[in-house]
Amino acid sequence: MDTTRMGIHTLAIHAGEAPDPTTGALVPPLHLANTFFLGSAEDGAAIFAGEKDGFVYSRWGNPTVALLEKRIAALEHAPAALATASGMAAISTAILNIVRAGDHVIAAQAIYPGTYHLFANELRALGIETTFVDATDPQNIARAILPNTKLIYLESPGNPILTLCDLSAIAVIAREAKIISITDNTFATPINQQPLDFGIDVVVHSATKYFGGHGDAVGGVIVGSREFIKQCANEPLRFFGGILSPFNAYLILRGIQTLPLRMERHNANARAIAQFLQTHRAVEWVAYPGLPSHPQYALAQKQMRGFGGMVCFELKGGINSGARLMNAVKLCSLAVSLGDTRTLIVHPASTTHSVVTRAERIAQGVSDGLVRLSVGLEDVEDIIADLERGLEKK
Numbered sequence: 001m002d003t004t005r006m007g008i009h010t011l012a013i014h015a016g017e018a019p020d021p022t023t024g025a026l027v028p029p030l031h032l033a034n035t036f037f038l039g040s041a042e043d044g045a046a047i048f049a050g051e052k053d054g055f056v057y058s059r060w061g062n063p064t065v066a067l068l069e070k071r072i073a074a075l076e077h078a079p080a081a082l083a084t085a086s087g088m089a090a091i092s093t094a095i096l097n098i099v100r101a102g103d104h105v106i107a108a109q110a111i112y113p114g115t116y117h118l119f120a121n122e123l124r125a126l127g128i129e130t131t132f133v134d135a136t137d138p139q140n141i142a143r144a145i146l147p148n149t150k151l152i153y154l155e156s157p158g159n160p161i162l163t164l165c166d167l168s169a170i171a172v173i174a175r176e177a178k179i180i181s182i183t184d185n186t187f188a189t190p191i192n193q194q195p196l197d198f199g200i201d202v203v204v205h206s207a208t209k210y211f212g213g214h215g216d217a218v219g220g221v222i223v224g225s226r227e228f229i230k231q232c233a234n235e236p237l238r239f240f241g242g243i244l245s246p247f248n249a250y251l252i253l254r255g256i257q258t259l260p261l262r263m264e265r266h267n268a269n270a271r272a273i274a275q276f277l278q279t280h281r282a283v284e285w286v287a288y289p290g291l292p293s294h295p296q297y298a299l300a301q302k303q304m305r306g307f308g309g310m311v312c313f314e315l316k317g318g319i320n321s322g323a324r325l326m327n328a329v330k331l332c333s334l335a336v337s338l339g340d341t342r343t344l345i346v347h348p349a350s351t352t353h354s355v356v357t358r359a360e361r362i363a364q365g366v367s368d369g370l371v372r373l374s375v376g377l378e379d380v381e382d383i384i385a386d387l388e389r390g391l392e393k394k
Contacts, residue, residue, distance in 0.1 A: 003074060008191060009260045016070025030250045031063045060238060064246040068253050072211070072221050075190040075256075076203055080229035082222045082237060083249060087186065087206025088114055089242030090220030094204055095151065096236040097228070098180050101127030103150040108135035108165060110158035110364050112184070113353050119153070120360075132363075136296065138169040145177050155184040156195070156303075160312050160348050160372040161365040162187070162287045164296040167303055171199030186210070186339075191263040192306040202228060207252050209339030210309070213262055217251035219244045262341075262377060266309030269383065270375040274311045276384050282321070282391045284314040284369065309376075310338060315369040322347040322369050328390035331382055338374035343383050346372050 003015050019026055036055040038044035046052035055061050065083050073081035084090040095118070099105060107119050109132045119130040133140040135154055152174050156165040167183065174181040182202040183195040189210045195203050205211065207219035222232055237243065267290070274288035286293070289300035290307030300307055315321040325345075326334050332345040336352055346352060349368050353361045375383065 008075065011074045012071070012259050013257050015074035016067050028064065028067055028250075028253065031246055033062075034058045058246065059241060059243050061233075062246050062249070064253070065244050065249040068207075068219075068244075068249045068256075069221070071253060071256055072190075072205070072207075073223060075259075076185075076196060076223045077190075077194050078196055078203070078223040078225075080224065080226045082229045082232050083207070083244040084220040084222065084237060085242045085244050086218050087184075087204070087208060087220040088118070089237075090204045090206070090222045091115055091184070092118060093232050093236045093240065093242060094182055094202055094222045094224075095123070095153070096240070097232045098151050098182075099123070099128050102148060103128050104146045104148045105130040105151045105153060106141055106144045106149060106179075107132050107153040108155055108158060108163075109133060110135075110161055110163045111153070111155045112159040113355050113364075115153075115155075115184070116360070116364070117355055135165045135170070136163050138166050138173055141170055142173050145173075145179070149177070149179055152179055152181045153184075154182065154200075155187070156193075157187045157289055157308060157310065159184075159187065160310070160352070160370070162289055162294075162308075162310060162312055163365070164289060164299050164303075166299055167195050167198035167200055171201075174201070175199065187308050187310050188304060189259065189263055189308075191260050192267070192308055193304045196223070198303060201225070208337065210259060210263065210266070211256055211339075212248075212252045213255040213259065213339055213341065214251075215337070215340040215342065217248045217255070219248050219252050263306060263309070265377050266339075266375060267306035269377070269380045270309045270311050270373075271307065272380045273373065273375055273383060273387070274313075277311065277313050277387070280388075280391055282316055284316050286311065286313045288312075309374060311373045311375060313371055313373070314367055315371060318368040319347075319349060322349070322371055324393060325371060325390045328393040329386050330389075331378065331386035332373070332390075338372075340374065341377045343376035343378060343386075344374040348372055 047054040069081040131144045154165045181200045183200045185203045186206045202224040205221045271290045278286040332343045335344045353366045
């Protein structure tokens, strides 16, 4: 069935899929095999030579994982995708397919702290230098380009303060300089934003988050051209070994079927909560791309269809106020990660961003009183009531 002209709800259910040819089962099977019958000596030789399609060994490819890759590629309007063991496996695999010792990277300042650490420490130890810039202004990226710059790395919206990057403008800068661009699209999902449509070369996701959506699977994905994905699969992923298990692929596939519906609810709940928070006397400011008060609201309207399920806000009173709210809420779960059916709340300064120095944290916009909220699918009135009780607690 040709799904190329179908809507995103249909793609989330049907892309890459067909009834099982043996049993007629509509639900795709979970293939747990780690090795596969090659048929004949001639067939095996052809598969290994790349002259014939076929599965050999699950570190090199698996039917359940392959279906997930087709589904996500369709959602991102991409020729191909490659699933990995985690979001960090996707990020590191994509990066290591581009840069080598002596190369230079430009990265957005406001990014996931694990990715920041990868650039600032692990890649630096390999002889790869990174310049972090305020990527809300594309000209900061243009000014940071060096003769050996090979990669521009973005998050939009950025973790955790929801800054945006002008994807079209940055894609033009990258293309003119012959530099590859990568955008982490985890916070937006392809339901709200498709960076390849704006000229970005490669997209990465933590599939653990909204794709899986139920807090029970870990995975990642790289999306891009067939050539780039083939290179990632044949070199860094195969030999560093960050493959996705078939069982996690199965769970994420199941989650994706309801992704468009869930994102509608995440978007609506988050917007309502952001509107509530910006009127509360205990809150200094609120960041949500769907609020007119967001400094990049016009850009959000230009490149996003929905504004996501993440809200962050600054409490008056700093770290003590943050700790008090974390301990006061009952419905909101004090937990890291995001994209769950449940609402998750976290104080980044004492948890997710404790891996960087205070100076680095402040430079990324993560102040002492910042709270990050991953808004779930509960009744929004109940989430607001829980937050209100917590904010009123002395």
